[in-house]
Amino acid sequence: MIEDLIRGSLDHCVKCTICETHCPVSRATPLFPGPKYVGPQAERFRSGDVSPDDSLDYCSGCGICTQVCPQGVKVAEINSRARRTLKESRGIPLRDKIISRPTLSARLATPVAPVANWSLRNKLIRAAVEKTIGVHRRAPMPKFAGRTFQSWARKHDAPRLDRSVVYFHGCSTNFFEPDLGAKTVAVLEHNGFNVIAPRGQGCCGLPLQSNGLFDDATGYVERLVAKLAPYAREGYDIVATSTSCGLMLKREAYEILGMESDDLRVVSERMYDICEFLLDLQERGELETDLSPVPMKVPYHVPCQQRGHEMGKPAVDLFRLIPELQVVDTQRACCGIAGTYGLKKEKYDIAMEVGRHLFEDVTRMEPEVSVCDSETCRWQIEHGTRIRSVHPIELLHRSYEL
Amino acid sequence: MRDVLVMGMGTSGLVAALRCQEAGLKVTLLAKGVGSTHLAPGTIDVLGYDPELVENPSEALPRFADRNPEHPYARIGADVVARSLEWFSERFDGYRYTGSVDENFLLPTAIGSIKPSTLVPETLAAGDLRKGGRLLFVGLRQLKDFYPALTAQNVANAKTPSGADISARAVQIEPPISGEADVTGLALARKFDDPGFLDAVATQISALVDGDEAVGLPAVLGLRRPREVWEGLQEALGRPVFEIPGLPPSVPGVRLHEILVAQFESAGGRVVVGAEAVGADTEGDRVTAVRVAAAARIKPFVARHFVLATGGFGSGAIEMTSSWKVRENVFDLPVMGVPADGQRFSPRYFDRQPMGRAGIRIDDSLHPLDGSGRRLYANLTVVGACIAGSEAWREKSGEGISLSSGYKAATTVIEEAM
């Protein structure tokens, strides 16, 4: 039913081209003619597994087109669904099946993190990987931390506080950025929240979804929401530091995967992006404001998937509370990576071109760090600028002096 | 606490939000999508026809408002219109607007008709046909949305009030663009931002110009640095150059949007795009919150003042159902001037269309009124295309109404908030 609503929304398209003016990919490459052309226009010619053209595969799925459409056409969702059909009819490459399962590779790599990290940064190995499966040799790869957030959380000596919140940390915090998780817990505890981090949180399925593997993605979402739903039913809010994974459970599982389940519904109603959650606290006068000066000037990039939450830029609003912190909103559309898009051999250069202006802006400022809510975007921005990129929580954590 | 929630980011919403924010209020600008700036030519047309061609809007406006007491301008007032234009011009320094409420430019459209406009981007102004002149229209072969021969032929036959002589001819050039299947105006504008591309175009055009011709191009002369592109081209050709707005996406409109949004955000304003206002909570004659559909949930946006800038029928702010019910979508405000059965539409598209005048009735401080003229909400103002009583496309008054009502709503809000 939801599928009909999504596809049916194309009848609202008045061909105004506003989506085209905002598409970050079509401005970087002629291989992608733009969201209106590939979406509402081409969709009329699609039936079954017949698709009028292959350019669809060059859509990065950033979702900006849907956000800016004044007529409510679900351009990105139409395209994601059509891309799945296209990819299935052509056969999904092995590469896409591998890079869309970060939890699996991370589980294997974590115990042998030094070796894994070395291999991912070894030129010869990367060249071979590019040749055999088509992951670009220069594409940004995160570093395995060698320990998990969950192992930290188990040992963490939590204070006893009145209120509780559930932390959906996602795979990246668990395997690549456990420190971000610890800082998030500290910031929440400082604000009087006991943090519950349910064990065994698997992947949200987003990378699978964006690579067209809808059935697998649906299975991942089902398992994950089954873990989180009991807490939501008890009335706990759930916060996510991974803005794209949070969005997957808020919206994309319905609108792209076409899922409908009770577990999913209760979880999405309770799901908050961490900055959204903290800003809501602030608006209710409940946020701790013992923030000390952070005398820095930093560039901030709002990731596309964060825009999909349709909540503005809560990180920027929180930064205004930190004395002496100067945040420059780069106002650039996209960093290019779009999850796994920029890893692919044939798309790496496009992704780098999409992000070029952002990288130039950041580099020109010579900041200590740049700030961005999404992990894959941070890795891409670091790759494009050689400057460390951090989650907004890092600055709050610093300002609270925790 | 949020002081003001502005719903809609077309010209009217952007202007209201920016003025309130700069007056020191905390403003959130909420929009379900981008407004019609990206479609309209980026000119501020105040009043072009009454119904005869208007040469001086400041002279015509009081008379026009007297004769059309239900028109938005009758509520806004000619003096406020003039002040809003001045305020607007001062917003732009690099990329500037030119003109005043005392005269209308007559600018060529892409199909070669002429259109009265009051405030126009400087990059368009040399196309003014009031004094006639010799014009060369230059097409860019890759741009399928602009046909210089059509423009030139119609402009050459155009009648201006002064009857001045106009001569016009057309040429095509082929700028260096490789391998792109479908080049939009916006893609070209981005290319013009690159100095090398501009040089190549200038060289091609200088081989084709003749005598004292002014040179008209589709409005694609740069997005990030249009002033430099336009000045660079004038210098290279040693003659006036002007842009002609055309089919969407409108590059001058995108510039307008980007400049105002950037000013609003750097003044500390919050922008929320993609979320739709779907209802409101009210207490007596006050709005307490607007309900906003964002991902996964409907959130109440609490504020002290609310500005409804959601546009008209075109943007879905006002809707008509298949059973002819007309509804304003956020507050369910009464929609006035809905014609009776049998009188809704004229058979010919460009005739007067009574349905086009339907909208929200307002008082002199832009608060919404019910059918008996009673003010409905004391902390809600209504601006732009959703106000009843205009036929913007016939009058050539769309952006003039949006700008001046956005400006005036801010005055109301600032007075009530301070």
Ligand SMILES: Cc1cc2nc3c(=O)[nH]c(=O)nc-3n(C[C@H](O)[C@H](O)[C@H](O)COP(=O)(O)OP(=O)(O)OC[C@H]3O[C@@H](n4cnc5c(N)ncnc54)[C@H](O)[C@@H]3O)c2cc1C
């Ligand atoms: C193709 C075209 C050509 C035009 N040419 C000219 C011209 O030559 N001269 C001229 O003066 N005028 C012209 N206009 C008209 C002029 O652009 C409009 O009259 C004017 O911009 C209206 O502005 P607005 O701010 O009232 O609304 P709009 O620009 O329509 O903006 C409405 C905003 O409200 C948002 N919105 C709607 N509903 C909701 C909701 N429920 N919740 C949240 N947000 C919502 C929309 O997403 C949008 O951001 C043209 C318009 C178009 C479409």
